[in-house]
Amino acid sequence: MSEAPWLTIIGLGEDGLKGLSAASRTALEAAEIVIGPSRHLALIGDMPCETRAWPVPFSDGIAPLLDLQGRQVVVFASGDPFWFGAGGTLARHLAPEEWQSLPGPSSFSLAANVLGWSLEQVTCHGLHAAPLTRLRPYLAPDSRIIVLLRDGAAVPELAVYLSDEGFGQSEMIVLEALGGSRERVTRVRADALQTGGFDHPVCVAVQVAGEGSALPLASGRPDAWFDADGQITKQPVRAMTLAALAPQRHELLWDIGGGSGSIAIEWLLAHPTCEAISFERRADRAARISANATRLGVDRLSVVEGGAPHALEAQAKPQAVFIGGGLSADLLHWLERHLEPGTRLVANAVTLETESLLLQAQQRRGGSLTRLELSAAEPLGSKRGWKSSYPIVQWSACL
Incomplete structure (x- = not known):
């Protein structure tokens, strides 16, 4: 019988421990060390085991994590760790038998269920550390986009970008702290969003509209x-x-x-x-x-x-x-x-x-x-x- 993996990646939602599955709770009870972003550690409160905040930038935490091999370690990630999350990065440094992942609902799934959007008809983007211009090929009237952003300040930046590209008529649905007690949904037109005031974690759904030019799909663009x-x-x-x-x-x-x-x-x-x-x-x-x-x-x-x-x-x-x-x-x-x-x-x-x-x-x-x-x-x-x-x-x- 193979040994249990030493690392468990748990997808944590904004409701903290309340939303964890039985398997996630079992892994957490067996943990010697729990590591996660400061926000996640605040959600779970006091733990009987050692807790460590994951450093910024994210890459600085890889080597210290690998030094813990042989101990039972839990790493918290947001929602589904393998959809624009930390899971893929961690898995590249580990053998398959060394880790397991216990995902929670992704921000994309939570957003789609709030909006009534079918995810297979939506393009999903994680732009925590990527430029908003990544959206340019997808900006076309009637397109639906869900974007994960680095923080609340990025929301008005997205509105400005959409307006500058000719899509200021787009509806932006700003979704804060989905699945938690702080959940808030705000609907606003891109060219009408003047200020911020949005809290992390935040994602924005965009129903694209406007007179901007759509980038053609075929080779040989003008x-x-x-x-x-x-x-x-x-x-x-x-x-x-x-x-x-x-x-x-x-x-x-x-x-x-x-x-x-x-x-x-x-x-x-x-x-x-x-x-x-x-x-x-x-x-x-x-x-x-x-x-x-x-x-x-x-x-x-x-x-x-x-x-x-x-x-x-x-x-x-x-x-x-x-x-x-x-x-x-x-x-x-x-x-x-x-x-x-x-x-x-x-x-x-x-x-x-x-x-x-x-x-x-x-x-x-x-x-x-x-x-x-x-x-x-x-x-x-x-x-x-x-x-x-x-x-x-x-x-x-x-x-």
Whole structure:
């Protein structure tokens, strides 16, 4: 018979010990040490065992916790520890047999039951330590969002953000201390919320409304979404490039010669598990890429300032690579030598010299060559005519 785990993670609600399950009570009675945020320790009152406040920042508490292995320890977390909670972080440091989790109702579940919202039709976000811009891809009329915020002061900040993005008509339902004696529900329009006065813990449900622009779901978003100095893969070419790159869940992209970051950003928008590194040699463009990524809700984009191939050497190996700038024979040969077999590679060429490089690469490594010729209607005297852009040759290959 296997030994009981030494660590128990208990999801604690705002009603303190009253809401605990029988299993949680049993674990708590057997505990030698109870650890939790000061707020949780205040909810449970005096304990017969030792209690310790979890330090801030959260990471400072990991090593002292691991030193307690062999003793019976309870760690308090809010609600469901594995939904935007501490559970996932703790589990990464422990073997499966070392811990157990006894969850309580999550803030999202409590909020949905107050509002009558079906959770499967709601997007849920934990923004305790993340920027409000993470919401940008989800802001569209009639969308429903539930957001966990760091404290009461973040509520008016959310209202300002929604208003600035053109969604000031959204209804905000502010839910404080759900499930406890201090529970309070406040309904207000985002553009009418003037002051704070909200207490932690707090979450906000948003029924999105307004005239703001919704970020399109398909690849090839309009160029206007990206701040650029002219160095950008234009919308139609970007759509075809993303189609060739074919983002998949949990994949990493190298975006070489990031420019405005549009390719990497759209890769990240494809799915929350996608990752990307954008390489850009110019400092001003690297800063612009980071700003674009943050504004469009994908601040997880990693931006490396430096030229390829030198800047690529210490990075995690990707599943897909796009070369949007700095295409050279040396770079192609370096990638062929260092990338893992099966890596997808897409490169776009505009000049005759870089087009020649892609022709040689296709002869050497196979793959497909596509010539993209685009024209747009523009004024021609009193009428209109077609104005052609420079043709682009795209090489797509699986190495």
